[in-house]
Amino acid sequence: MRSGTMRPLVLAGVTVLAAGVVLAGCGKAQTNSGGSSSSGELTLWTHNAGNKEELAVVNQIVADYNAQGKTKIKVQAFPQANYNDSVVAAATAKKLPCILDTDAPTVPSWAFAGYLGELNLPQDLVAKQLPSTLGKYQNKLYSIGYYDAALAIFTRKSALQSAGARIPTIDKPWTAAEFDQLLGKLKANGKYKYAFDLGTGDTGTEWWTYAYSPFLQSFGGDLINRTDYKSSEGVLNGDKAKAWAAWMQGLISKGYTPKKSGTDAFADFVNGKSAMIWSGIWSTSNLSKLGSDGIYVPPPDLGNGPKIGGGSWQWAISSSCASKDAALDYLKFSLDPKYLAQFAIKQNVVPATEDAAAMTPGWKQGEAKRFFLDESQKFGMIRPPTPGYPYLTTTFAKATQDIVAGGNAAQILDRATKDIDANFKSNNYYQS
Amino acid sequence: MSVTTPRQTTKRGTAAATDTHGPSIKRTERREALVGVLMVSPSVILLIVFFFIPVALAFLLAFTNARLISPSISFAGLDNFTRLFQDELFWKSLRNTLLFAVVVVPLQSAFALLLAIVVNERIRGTNFFRTLYFVPVVTSIVVVSILWKFMYQPDGLVNHMLQSLSFNVIQGTDWLGNPGAALPAIIFMSIWQAVGFHMVIWLSGLQTISPDLYEAADIDGASKWEKFRYVTWPGLRNTRTFILVTITIAALSLFAQINIMTQGGPLDATTTVVYQAVRVGYQQQQTAYASSISLVFFILVLTVSLVQRYLTREKG
Numbered sequence: 001m002r003s004g005t006m007r008p009l010v011l012a013g014v015t016v017l018a019a020g021v022v023l024a025g026c027g028k029a030q031t032n033s034g035g036s037s038s039s040g041e042l043t044l045w046t047h048n049a050g051n052k053e054e055l056a057v058v059n060q061i062v063a064d065y066n067a068q069g070k071t072k073i074k075v076q077a078f079p080q081a082n083y084n085d086s087v088v089a090a091a092t093a094k095k096l097p098c099i100l101d102t103d104a105p106t107v108p109s110w111a112f113a114g115y116l117g118e119l120n121l122p123q124d125l126v127a128k129q130l131p132s133t134l135g136k137y138q139n140k141l142y143s144i145g146y147y148d149a150a151l152a153i154f155t156r157k158s159a160l161q162s163a164g165a166r167i168p169t170i171d172k173p174w175t176a177a178e179f180d181q182l183l184g185k186l187k188a189n190g191k192y193k194y195a196f197d198l199g200t201g202d203t204g205t206e207w208w209t210y211a212y213s214p215f216l217q218s219f220g221g222d223l224i225n226r227t228d229y230k231s232s233e234g235v236l237n238g239d240k241a242k243a244w245a246a247w248m249q250g251l252i253s254k255g256y257t258p259k260k261s262g263t264d265a266f267a268d269f270v271n272g273k274s275a276m277i278w279s280g281i282w283s284t285s286n287l288s289k290l291g292s293d294g295i296y297v298p299p300p301d302l303g304n305g306p307k308i309g310g311g312s313w314q315w316a317i318s319s320s321c322a323s324k325d326a327a328l329d330y331l332k333f334s335l336d337p338k339y340l341a342q343f344a345i346k347q348n349v350v351p352a353t354e355d356a357a358a359m360t361p362g363w364k365q366g367e368a369k370r371f372f373l374d375e376s377q378k379f380g381m382i383r384p385p386t387p388g389y390p391y392l393t394t395t396f397a398k399a400t401q402d403i404v405a406g407g408n409a410a411q412i413l414d415r416a417t418k419d420i421d422a423n424f425k426s427n428n429y430y431q432s
Numbered sequence: 433m434s435v436t437t438p439r440q441t442t443k444r445g446t447a448a449a450t451d452t453h454g455p456s457i458k459r460t461e462r463r464e465a466l467v468g469v470l471m472v473s474p475s476v477i478l479l480i481v482f483f484f485i486p487v488a489l490a491f492l493l494a495f496t497n498a499r500l501i502s503p504s505i506s507f508a509g510l511d512n513f514t515r516l517f518q519d520e521l522f523w524k525s526l527r528n529t530l531l532f533a534v535v536v537v538p539l540q541s542a543f544a545l546l547l548a549i550v551v552n553e554r555i556r557g558t559n560f561f562r563t564l565y566f567v568p569v570v571t572s573i574v575v576v577s578i579l580w581k582f583m584y585q586p587d588g589l590v591n592h593m594l595q596s597l598s599f600n601v602i603q604g605t606d607w608l609g610n611p612g613a614a615l616p617a618i619i620f621m622s623i624w625q626a627v628g629f630h631m632v633i634w635l636s637g638l639q640t641i642s643p644d645l646y647e648a649a650d651i652d653g654a655s656k657w658e659k660f661r662y663v664t665w666p667g668l669r670n671t672r673t674f675i676l677v678t679i680t681i682a683a684l685s686l687f688a689q690i691n692i693m694t695q696g697g698p699l700d701a702t703t704t705v706v707y708q709a710v711r712v713g714y715q716q717q718q719t720a721y722a723s724s725i726s727l728v729f730f731i732l733v734l735t736v737s738l739v740q741r742y743l744t745r746e747k748g
Contacts, residue, residue: 088501113501203695205715260609387501390717398696405609405698415520423718426511427497 041072042327043097045087047313049077053346060342061334068333071326073099091115091318098321099330102143104311105206105383105393107135111142112387112430117319119144120328125335130373132310132380133352137387144331145314146340147349148380150372151211152296152308153196154269154287155276162189163275168297170374179300183256186275194258196251197274200404201261208397209383211278212248214307217381218299219244223396224420229386230429232420236396237413240303245409247302252404259404281372282348298375310380312349350376387430391423494724500717512724522725524700525708526732532619532704533683540623540683541630541675548634549664562635566628573625577692580621584608584693608694611701618689618702626682630675637671638664673744677737684733705729 044062048054055077062073076097078086084106090096091113102110110116119141126134126141135143160167163185168174174182186195199211213223221241224232235241251257262268269277270289277283278299287294299306315334317327340356343349344363350372357363363370384392399416403409424430497508516522551562568576583589584607591604607617641664649659687706690696696703696711705725713722 091501109501113503115501260606390500390715394711394716401695401697402699405611407699419519422515426508426515427499427502 041074042099042321042323042330043074043076044099044330045083045097046075046077046101047080047083047103048101049079051080051347054343057339057342057346061339065330065333070329071323073330087115094320096318096320098323098327099315099317101313101315102135103313104132104135104143104145105385105389107143107314107316108137108385109387109389110316111135111137111140114319116142116316117321117324118142119317119331121332125332128353128355130350130352130376130380132376132382133312133314135311135314135316135385137385143314143316144335145312146335146343146352147312147347148310148352148376149312150281150308150310150350150376150380151214151278151299152280152372152375153276153299154266154279154283154294154296156290156293157295158293159186159192159275162186162191167295168300170298170371170378173298173306174300176300176302183251183254187254187256192272192275194274195256195276197261197265197269197277198251198257199261199265199278200258201263201265205394205397208400209393210309212400213383213396214299214309214379214381215248215302216241216244217307218302218304219247220304222384223392224384224386224388226384229384229388230424232392232417236399236420237410237417241413242410244302245403245413248400248403249406249409252406259406281350281369284369285348296371298379306379307381308375308379309383310376311382388420388424388427392420395419395423490723490726493720494727496720498720498723500713500719508720512721513728515721516724516728521700521703521708522705525696525703525705528615528700528702529684529686529704529706531615532622532686533680535619536623536683537676537679540627541672541679543623544627544630544675545634545668547627547631548638549660551631552635552638562632565631568625569628569632571625573688574692576621576625577689581608581693584617584621609698611699614694614698614701618686618693622683622686622689626679630679633671633675634668637668641667673741676744677740680736680740681733684729684736705732 044058046055046058048058055075058077059075062075066072084103087096087100087102087110091110096115102116107116121141121144126144129144130148132148133145134141135145157167160182163182165174165178165182165185168178183195186192199207202208209223216222219240221238221244222232222235224230225235252259262273265274265277266279266283266286268274269279270286284296287296299308315331317324317331321327337351337353337355337359340351340353341359344351344356344360351357351360351363357370357373362368363373383389386392395416399412402412494512495508495510496505497511498505547565551558551565585591586604586606586609588607590607594602594604605613607613645663645667646659649663654662685706686704687710690702690704690707691710694702696707706729709722709725709729712718712725
């Protein structure tokens with residue numbers, strides 16, 4: 001009796017599983033459509049529905065713009081987690097809004113897929129911007145940002161003094177040898193459990209690429225060869241990359257950094273568990289708990305100059321926009337320094353231009369946060385602008401996780417290189 | 433829906449039926465057919481839209497170079513499969529998946545049977561124990577995974593318990609951070625989580641066995657083991673097949689625990705086929721490659737299930 005009904009059941013079960021795998025991938029994309037722009041009104045999509053402060057500034061800009069009585073802009077805010085899915089779904093349905101924001105590493109992918117149109121902004125406006133706030137793909141500008149984020153080593157003055165180390169500056173960062181000596185002394189002092197917390201507790205892919213590829217670049221390696229964006233051979237598995245991997249593994253094996261950081265590594269730092277921590281500008285508000293003892297300094301020069309990650313959320317115009325001139329007019333309007341300053345104040349981010357910095361308390365020449373702007377200007381490295389970036393970042397992040405877990409570094413890097421090269425070749429180097 | 437029965441009666445009826453009866457019978461028949469279609473349609477439509485179309489799409493996409501975001505799609509032949517079979521990560525995923533299934537299927541079904549027999553005894557408090565064993569099943573696997581992730585930490589509950597129970601002889605390890613310990617740790621936790629469900633199924637099987645058989649066995653002077661071997665075990669035939677097939681399929685599709693607890697790490701020690709498919713398709717946006725993984729997985733599970741069905745078929 002049961003055996004009669006089992007076969008369909010088994011088959012159904014099996015097929016559901018297979019479908020589930022696929023559905024998990026595609027199902028999410030089938031949300032939100034709409035938002036097409038009717039005449040006289042442009043729709044604007046933004047990712048920051050969950051970020052009240054940032055959304056308030058966007059709404060303020062739009063309200064000011066609408067008050068001019070030209071084209072009317074309508075804001076639609078999405079939660080960040082679903083934002084990219086919504087854009088991809090809307091693009092498939094040919095219902096993209098005129099104006100939308102995009103995360104910097106996604107720009108080439110969306111430009112390549114034909115979602116985004118080239119931005120014909122006046123050169124003098126573009127020239128003022130911090131380079132890492134410009135989303136370029138194949139020498140064309142597709143997006144422009146109001147701000148950037150920046151990484152830094154957060155530490156205590158007292159900890160550096162106790163180890164006899166100097167406080168480094170952007171013009172005179174620590175050398176690799178100096179940094180190594182400092183780590184050794186901090187460890188020997190024994191006051192802090194860890195000398196330098198890398199923040200490896202974060203399992204999100206993008207943090208691993210954003211935070212640790214600058215060290216690789218500081219050694220002289222990279223995720224991919226940036227001359228033609230076709231292969232990682234030699235840059236991700238060359239001697240410099242191997243030196244980077246050995247350095248990362250050394251930090252762990254020598255006990256300088258935890259293999260897996262706590263869930264809130266910055267709180268551990270504030271509570272005195274670690275002497276230094278690799279974090280970003282967003283942590284400055286928590287640093288104030290340490291008073292004047294808390295400072296931020298640039299990363300060490302590991303051979304090829306200090307590097308930090310660059311590129312945050314930026315604004316673009318869809319290629320399907322019917323009134324590109326109006327959309328461009330709004331973008332120009334929104335790039336007014338006073339708005340950029342508002343973002344920097346409310347969001348704790350690096351303002352995109354000098355004019356904006358001059359209007360932001362704490363960011364003027366010689367003031368405390370100015371450091372991050374100078375750092376972004378001098379050390380900021382954008383993530384490789386290629387449509388193959390999603391594959392690059394996931395492969396690199398996994399390789400780094402395996403390296404941190406203590407695997408055979410040369411093997412891991414060779415395999416990552418092989419995977420990337422095979423993927424790029426299979427996808428015709430993301431050129432068609 | 434039985435639409436055939438009324439039709440047969442009409443055939444017989446039409447000759448004798450008067451003009452007033454004919455249309456009314458036809459109308460009833462048509463109405464019944466319509467009701468039938470209406471009642472089936474929601475599930476048929478849902479099945480087609482969310483099941484047959486995606487499955488067909490996945491099979492087609494496996495032979496293209498489609499990405500989640502790409503300007504064009506072109507036919508790629510067997511490129512995805514050639515790459516897949518050269519992909520070290522795929523073989524590791526496959527090995528982990530099979531290892532998980534090979535350990536979990538016998539252990540979990542045996543343990544579930546043991547629990548079922550224990551809670552089937554007519555003693556005080558069986559309901560309490562039945563509930564207790566069933567609690568992990570009704571708890572979301574996501575919640576369970578997050579809790580066990582904390583328990584498995586180097587200074588977590590598991591290591592503390594090991595230390596205090598063994599008077600500091602056993603120190604434990606970083607269960608999920610140690611490549612050798614991560615998969616066994618997930619296997620242990622998965623069995624603990626799902627065993628209650630199969631216990632309940634065994635239990636329902638046990639309760640279908642007539643008490644008369646046990647009485648007869650008692651009269652024949654059978655020992656406890658003999659009663660299990662010659663009464664209980666044959667009586668659980670169909671339950672056994674069902675449990676075997678469901679545990680195998682569930683084990684082969686291991687994903688949630690991996691996604692939450694280890695993300696396939698450390699050093700690929702816990703990556704599985706389904707986890708790899710989701711990661712490739714969603715994070716890496718390689719839709720076609722993920723489809724080819726799904727297709728291979730589909731064939732794998734189908735084969736395993738068919739073999740199981742063949743081996744457990746009713747002989748004679």
